[in-house]
Amino acid sequence: MSSSYLFPIKPVPFLYLGDDDRNIPDLSDEELGDLVAVLKSLARGSYPRLEAVPLALNAYNCNQRTDSDGERPWAYFYPITIIPPVRFNKKDDLIPNYPEIQLDFEIRQDLKRRWQPIRYRGDGGPSNQPMEFSLPARYRFICFIHKHRIHRKNTSQKGVHTISIWDREWDELTWHDTYHVDRISRRKDIREFWKHVKAPGFIDEEGSREHFMSRIRYRTVYHICEHMEETLRSPVPPRHTIYAVMSIALFHMNNARDQQVSIVPDRLELFGGQHKGLLPRFFAHLLCLCLDMRPGWSRARQKRFVLQFRILERLQWMRLRTREYLELHDSDGDGDYGVNTKKNDDGGRGWMCEVLNIL
Structure with a gap:
């Protein structure tokens, strides 16, 4: 049975034209602008525009080829939420008024479908268990990026980012906090957030809130930031945690068939x-996804588009590893984005490394 029959849905929140199995989205100008903004920030080593990050991470689900093990599970990223500090009035009533979490309709529907546990598949391939529904669940991870306010001396930046990831493999939510300052307060704030926030289709109010709270894991055993400060002898900017949050998200997506993917290594890279x-x-x-969405562009127009994302020379790690990734065609075997870097192949994209200035 073909994967297109089993999984006719395509990654949200995008619209699509045609029935391309690579899931090439038809982006609006605003959505394309968000991807461009994230690409520019990565090329320049600057902080990405926060509201664009969840959309860009959702786009990471797109244009993934199938392999012998079947489709890789997807992740969904909700818009970034602001977590207010816990405050109580004189009657011990909680003051913060949390906004309601309104998941996309397709996500709520997917949450109703049966998740086929990876741990019962042996090699990570399709399960041989009988299917209760004609359409099994596609989303393993439901992800929520949070922004907290921090008051810290010697830095004017006030935003710290954390991430909550609901894993359907184990029916539990893991909250990751990579910043070492004021973790106790953030943990208290995130607990109150999940204890009170309304999330129809995700947390059902009738008797399941207590069960949901018992399924939260607080992962704070990250010490790299503290070690960096000891070496630099100066504070690491709190908003640098957006890179850590994005990395944790990508780590989950890259290892979506790993049963214990929530155990993220505490490493600098x-x-x-x-x-x-x-x-x-x-x-x-x-970058390749943006080009795939514009198949009618001439080579000259493609080069003009790519030119705006030239990676700065001071970002040697980004230049080297982007080039390595493009040249190896994802040799680890967990995704192929149609990148062809052979210089003599007119139908490929061998010109990309030259335009990006990473030869």
Whole structure:
């Protein structure tokens, strides 16, 4: 049975034209602008526009080829939420008024479908268990990026980012906090957030809130940021955690068939996203996806588009690992974005490394 029959749905929140099995979205000008903004920030080593990050991470689900093990499970990213600090009035009533989480309709429908546990498949391939529904679930991870306010001396930046990831493999939510300052307060704030926020279709109010709260894991055993400060003898900017959050998200998506993917290594290349499978791969994926969405563009127009994403020379790790990723064609075997870097192949994209200035 073909994967297109089993999985006719395509990654949200995008619209699509035709029935291309690579899931090439038909982006609006605003959506394309968000991807361009993220690409530019990665090429320049600057902080990405926050509201564009979830859309770009959702785009990482697109244009993934099938392999012998079947489709890789997807992840869905909700718009970034602001987590207010916990405050109580004189009657011990909680003051913060949390906004309601309104998931896309397709996500709510997917949550109703049966998840086929990876741990019962042996090699990670399709399960031989009878299917209760004609359409099994596609989304393993439901992800929520949070922004917290921090008051810290010697830095004017006030935003710290964390991420909550609901894993359907284990029916549990793991909250990741990679910043070492004021973790106790953030943990208290995130607990109150999930204890009170309304999320129809995700947290049903009738008796399941207590069960949901018992399924939260607080992962804070990250020490790299603290070690960096000891070495630099100066504070690491709090908003640098957006790179760590993006890296944790990409780590989950890259290892979506790993049963214990929530155990994220506490390493520098993960905190900053330098590993070739993280931000460099993400950069290459988004760039190729943008080009795939415009098949009618001339080579000259494609080059003009790519030219705006030239990677700065000071970002040697980004230049080297993006080039390595493009040249290896994702040799690890967990995704192929149609990148052809052979210079003599007119139908390929061998010109990309030259235009990006990463030869």
